[in-house]
Amino acid sequence: MSRTELSGDLITYSGADQPVPALAIVADRRLSAAALSALLLKDPSYQIARREHGVDQVRAMLARERPSVMVLDVHAPALFALLDASDFGVRMLLLLDPDDDPSIFAGARSHGYLSRRASREALQAAIAELYRSGAYLDPLLMRVRGRRAPSGLSLRERQILVWIASGRSTKEVARACAITPKTVGNHVNNMVQKLHLRHRGQLVIYAAQQGLTTV
Known part of the structure; x- marks a missing residue:
């Protein structure tokens, strides 16, 4: 995978309830990052403060801005080592398909897991809960894996x-x-x-x- 195939958006929240001060959307496909950001931006309280492309640029943004939560949507396990949450003091919310192999995401050192099929409301709720409690696990993923x-x-x-x-x-x-x-x-x-x-x-x-x- 090319080192340029990683995109990241820094998003701030200006609403009174403030579910999270700042978060990052990081994906290994530009369209995925843009789509996730657009999903949140339907709420006018969310605003894009910065946008970066490339592993080095995204890592530098995370290290400099220190967002509270990182929403990560990647398909290459090799990227997990480059985006270790402990490196940036951030709580990581990893997006998964319900049928993803659990052995892949288990090594991501994530604090929370959310289905890629989640609605905007579910995404916002997961971000707020992860910021509040430090952990989140999508019930949909549990139901599928429970089988x-x-x-x-x-x-x-x-x-x-x-x-x-x-x-x-x-x-x-x-x-x-x-x-x-x-x-x-x-x-x-x-x-x-x-x-x-x-x-x-x-x-x-x-x-x-x-x-x-x-x-």
């Missing part, structure tokens, strides 16, 4: 399994699911029993075997 997991686990248990296997702490999972850490622990214990495992650590291995993440 691949054993029917013995509930939807909530499968959701928690993905977060735990991705390296999230109990407190982070609790915030993402809007439940208490104690409730997360109860779900974990239930999963260990249902899957006939010995301890929580084996859940990560189990998730990898099911194609839900990588180890």
Whole structure:
């Protein structure tokens, strides 16, 4: 892939409720970046402050502007290493197709995942929730991936399994699911029993075997 095939828009928000001070839209296709930005710009409170093309230029923009949230829509896993969220102190919202291979996005170190089929309202809600709580997982993606997991686990248990296997702490999972850490622990214990495992650590291995993440 050419190093010029990456585009990024820096978007600010001027509304009173301010779901996020500033965010970046980054995609490996110019049309994708433009379309996502246009989706947000239907709300006049959103404005494009800067637009860059090329990996080096986009990385420089992220390093300089330090947006709170980055919406990432890329199709080449190799770009994940170049856009590591930890390099820029940003919370990353990764866009996925419902049938994407989970082993690919598991290495992206993202804080949230949203379906590419999401509406403008869903995109705005995901950005606001990610900025507020530090985590977001699209229920649509969970429903699709849930069909691949054993029917013995509930939807909530499968959701928690993905977060735990991705390296999230109990407190982070609790915030993402809007439940208490104690409730997360109860779900974990239930999963260990249902899957006939010995301890929580084996859940990560189990998730990898099911194609839900990588180890």
